[in-house]
Amino acid sequence: MTLLEARNLGVGYKIPGPGLFSASRMLPIVHDLSLSLEAGRTLGVVGESGCGKSTLGRALLRLIPPSAGQVLWQGEDMTLIPDLRRRRAEMQIIFQDPVAALDPRMTLARIVSRPLSTFEPNLSRVQVRARAVDALQQVGLSADFADRFPHELSGGQAQRVGIARAIIGRPKLIICDEPVSALDVSIQAQVINLLMELQEKMGLALVFISHNLAVVRHISHEVMVMCLGRVVEQAPRDAFYARPLHPYSQALMDAVPEPNPKRERGRVGTALAGELPSVLNPPRGCVFASRCPKATDLCRQTRPELREVAPGRQAACHFIET
Amino acid sequence: MSVDLTLTEAAPPRSASTLQLQFRRFRSNRLAMLSVGLLALIVLACFFGPYAFPFTGEDADFDFISAPMDLWSPHPFGTDEYGRDLLVRVLEGGQVSLTIGFLGALVAGVIGVLYGAVAGYAGGRADGLMMRLVEILYGFPYVILVILLSLLFGGGNLALFAAIVFTLWLTPAVIVRAQAQSLARREFVEAARAGGMTGWQIVVEHIVPNCISVVIVYGSLLVPEVILSESFLSFLGIGIKEPQASWGNLIASGTSAMDSDLRLLLLPGTLLALVLLCLNFIADGLRDAFDPNDR
Numbered sequence: 112m113t114l115l116e117a118r119n120l121g122v123g124y125k126i127p128g129p130g131l132f133s134a135s136r137m138l139p140i141v142h143d144l145s146l147s148l149e150a151g152r153t154l155g156v157v158g159e160s161g162c163g164k165s166t167l168g169r170a171l172l173r174l175i176p177p178s179a180g181q182v183l184w185q186g187e188d189m190t191l192i193p194d195l196r197r198r199r200a201e202m203q204i205i206f207q208d209p210v211a212a213l214d215p216r217m218t219l220a221r222i223v224s225r226p227l228s229t230f231e232p233n234l235s236r237v238q239v240r241a242r243a244v245d246a247l248q249q250v251g252l253s254a255d256f257a258d259r260f261p262h263e264l265s266g267g268q269a270q271r272v273g274i275a276r277a278i279i280g281r282p283k284l285i286i287c288d289e290p291v292s293a294l295d296v297s298i299q300a301q302v303i304n305l306l307m308e309l310q311e312k313m314g315l316a317l318v319f320i321s322h323n324l325a326v327v328r329h330i331s332h333e334v335m336v337m338c339l340g341r342v343v344e345q346a347p348r349d350a351f352y353a354r355p356l357h358p359y360s361q362a363l364m365d366a367v368p369e370p371n372p373k374r375e376r377g378r379v380g381t382a383l384a385g386e387l388p389s390v391l392n393p394p395r396g397c398v399f400a401s402r403c404p405k406a407t408d409l410c411r412q413t414r415p416e417l418r419e420v421a422p423g424r425q426a427a428c429h430f431i432e433t
Numbered sequence: 434m435s436v437d438l439t440l441t442e443a444a445p446p447r448s449a450s451t452l453q454l455q456f457r458r459f460r461s462n463r464l465a466m467l468s469v470g471l472l473a474l475i476v477l478a479c480f481f482g483p484y485a486f487p488f489t490g491e492d493a494d495f496d497f498i499s500a501p502m503d504l505w506s507p508h509p510f511g512t513d514e515y516g517r518d519l520l521v522r523v524l525e526g527g528q529v530s531l532t533i534g535f536l537g538a539l540v541a542g543v544i545g546v547l548y549g550a551v552a553g554y555a556g557g558r559a560d561g562l563m564m565r566l567v568e569i570l571y572g573f574p575y576v577i578l579v580i581l582l583s584l585l586f587g588g589g590n591l592a593l594f595a596a597i598v599f600t601l602w603l604t605p606a607v608i609v610r611a612q613a614q615s616l617a618r619r620e621f622v623e624a625a626r627a628g629g630m631t632g633w634q635i636v637v638e639h640i641v642p643n644c645i646s647v648v649i650v651y652g653s654l655l656v657p658e659v660i661l662s663e664s665f666l667s668f669l670g671i672g673i674k675e676p677q678a679s680w681g682n683l684i685a686s687g688t689s690a691m692d693s694d695l696r697l698l699l700l701p702g703t704l705l706a707l708v709l710l711c712l713n714f715i716a717d718g719l720r721d722a723f724d725p726n727d728r
């Protein structure tokens with residue numbers, strides 16, 4: 112069965128009106144997005160910063176409510192799952208800023224094991240402690256970390272603690288929201304490899320959000336490219352990296368800086384030429400039209416639908432060459 | 434893709450929690466520690482001192498009416514015009530004032546912190562409504578409020594206490610709300626929601642503990658404010674009523690006898706001033722040690 116599925120998902124943020132009682136407006140961020148993910152697989156989500164990747168990740172876990180469409184968890188509409196809060200053990204998330212993701216006033220044992228008091232309330236103190244230590248060890252941190260505080264950790268160690276907290280309830284899915292973007296390049300590989308090892312051991316599915324194409328290539332089975340809240344291309348990893356079809360994907364690939372061991376490789380900056388349209392004023396036609404070298408009037412007038420352009424590959428562009 | 438996790442990282446040498454560091458910093462502040470000592474002494478004297486005397490502050494000694502200060506007599510600081518021992522009355526008044534001060538600060542603090550934390554965490558319309566209510570209450574004239582509450586509770590100490598708490602919870606609410614707003618955007622709150630915590634659990638377990646620095650600092654400023662407030666109301670005659678003593682009403686009667694006998698004003702006045710001074714030095718020390726801005 113499909114583990115996670117999104118159907119025509121729309122997500123936005125409520126912007127309060129000017130007065131206390133004036134109606135609030137909806138600021139749409141993610142539009143008409145569909146995806147599906149099988150157990151044990153990894154979906155890489157790539158896009159420039161601000162395109163709505165984090166918003167999508169949170170909406171997939173229903174940490175923010177969708178404004179349109181649905182998210183299905185193992186075939187069940189998430190809005191209809193009774194007492195979803197207690198089922199959250201199965202679906203976890205790790206964050207971009209690993210230190211901010213840990214409560215500075217709590218010990219690591221407490222941080223890691225807190226979810227258990229919701230998910231498995233019948234455990235004894237001793238059992239909870241043992242599980243916390245076990246989770247820490249699974250992410251490569253020795254038991255003497257248990258009574259430390261977050262400010263004693265390096266970024267890489269803090270991210271491991273975040274992962275330990277995510278796996279303590281034995282999840283089926285982890286949303287990884289740019290989990291290595293804030294880490295030193297030397298540490299990034301360790302964390303990525305840890306995630307892959309845990310994936311294999313626990314049969315985890317991952318949604319791996321990143322703006323780093325090289326990292327996504329390493330970890331993903333499937334790649335999804337987002338631009339301004341819309342999917343513009345989706346493809347199996349090898350096919351995608353062999354030849355990205357959408358002009359936006361191609362531009363992202365070209366924006367990858369030359370291999371330079373001193374610099375982080377594969378990072379997509381906002382270095383694409385041209386002006387990024389604002390979310391407040393989205394373009395009528397193609398989301399990439401203002402920056403696309405191939406753009407025509409058609410592109411500016413009519414939005415291209417996401418369509419099957421090759422077996423297993425989808426792209427949203429009027430002029431795909433296959 | 435080699436997976437190399439055979440190396441388990443060992444923890445770095447132990448260091449202290451932020452809270453421990455902050456208390457350590459506080460303890461190294463001489464003036465603040467001196468104030469803690471002096472305050473403790475005054476509190477102990479107020480609560481246990483009266484037992485050293487064979488009479489209470491309400492017993493009149495008709496052999497000594499308006500006796501002057503004489504350290505070797507049964508009434509070392511003399512008596513008032515009813516023959517009641519001044520020192521014992523001041524100490525007993527201290528019990529009332531200090532109790533109201535600490536209890537009032539505690540109650541006002543707890544209400545304010547929870548209210549502010551809920552508003553800041555909830556955000557949106559709930560926050561807007563809750564803060565509008567605070568603004569309205571801020572605008573409410575204090576003395577009218579006290580009179581209304583006195584009517585409601587039939588006067589007495591409870592009305593006084595309610596009035597004090599009612600006005601003083603507002604500022605901690607506003608301060609904590611600002612802090613809670615910024616905390617609510619932090620990723621550990623998101624992680625807590627992903628971990629299945631309810632909104633209330635998040636407020637109590639994550640938001641409030643992370644406001645502890647501001648709460649401690651502000652709480653220490655709240656105590657003198659409450660004591661002053663009680664004294665002010667008692668001074669006006671709305672607060673603690675004779676024959677029960679409080680520093681406020683002792684100072685009031687001392688002031689009216691000021692021309693003939695300064696002693697009646699000086700003893701309670703000095704003690705009140707000392708306590709306020711101590712509390713302010715302690716608050717300063719706490720702010721230096723806890724202010725999140727220079728962590």
Ligand SMILES: Nc1ncnc2c1ncn2[C@@H]1O[C@H](COP(=O)(O)OP(=O)(O)O)[C@@H](O)[C@H]1O
Binds near residue numbers: 138
């Ligand atoms: N809580 C929020 N309220 C309003 N707008 C938001 C909020 N969070 C994010 N946004 C906006 O949504 C857009 C997408 O943000 P995000 O999903 O964080 O992008 P990404 O993770 O791809 O960098 C941005 O323009 C951002 O300003």
Ligand code: SF4
Binds near residue numbers: 397415430
């Ligand atoms: S639809 Fe037009 S503007 Fe959009 S990516 Fe294709 S060619 Fe470029």
Ligand SMILES: [Mg+2]
Binds near residue numbers: 161164207288289
């Ligand atoms: Mg993001």
